[in-house]
Amino acid sequence: MSSTLTIAMPKGRIFEEAAELLRKANYNLPPEFDDNRKLIIDVPEENMRFILAKPMDVVTYVEHGVADLGIAGKDTMLEEDRDVYEVLDLKISACHLAVAGLPNTKLGSVAPKVATKYPKVASSYFREQGEQVEIIKLNGSIELAPLIGLAERIVDIVSTGQTLKENGLVELERIVDITSRLIVNPVSYRMKDQYIDDMVERLSTVIEGGN
Template sequence: MSELLTIAMPKGRIFEEAAELLRQADFQLPPEFDDSRKLIVDIPEENMRFILAKPMDVTTYVEYGVADLGIAGKDVMLEEERDVYELLDLNISKCHLAVAGLPNAKKSEIAQKVATKYPNVASTYFREQGEQVEIIKLNGSIELAPLIGLADRIVDIVSTGQTLKENGLVELEHIEDITSRLIVNPVSYRLKDERIDDLVNRLAQVVQPV
């Protein structure tokens, strides 16, 4: 019997695209896998266990070893800076991190307020630009901040730009392109290297080129 592999992955778009990749790599995931409301899903046929987590928690589960592997957006990896290895760019769930705000908004001479759920990423970016800002941490509806006067600008994920447009905001600066990555716990990689390498090699065959 091969060793059990535990994989943490987020629900939503990343989950759907990652599940499709696994199927293309000839992993036998049952149809009901996609619709399960369980937080832990076992696939005995593949000796795999999936932990369904919030996107920001995937890297934590992998770092602490409750999951051997995880599928996480590069945005989460940049923000969380966890002790994990990145094995493969899956080239799915493409988007980018950007600075956005109201069009024609004038920059104040004092430190501007920037709302974001990525305070570490935002702080690093503006520091590298030589710009002093005040970071306001929010967990959702980031686009609301400039509309109600909470912040001058925001740092957030942009996919199609439709959400910005619908809220009267424009993209001001491009920070970094984002895709989802396969990550691994360093200890798991040593103990289950053959099983993990097999998974990586099979996925690499079906990942679409960047």
């Protein structure tokens, strides 16, 4: 059995923060690791291989076992009902899911339309609030929906709130706080538990020490 750990990571901000976390946990990542234009990065000195993917695809790779571990936002975990273990809150890439819309928008008596990348989370939230809404799934530029009259509200990730502000939108309700999590394929956890537990322990030490 190979002792190499294959880790799926999203590109962008999460990648950068996760790489910093791994280095603080004394993983020797080469300088070229930060050039994430590559899709697969081998780090043989650490017996590690990294797959760079879109955030939603990370969970798929881990569930199907092409990656032993992955780093995924809690938003993805809430939306995607997948057969993976969530083993550690990395406490990086903090943001939150929120309901937003144009200020002073009066909602009609019929079910308002809500545009989102997260139909499952949004449906569950409004159901808990006792509100009946029509969910419209979009894949990008969610902020456009209220501006072009497609929806009265949106449910989306909010980090600094700058994107909402630039598009004349305001946050109306906060749904849930989001951070990135370390997830594991169940079979990999049985077969490579020693290596995975070592990683979890090393990362936990850094996180508990305040990064």
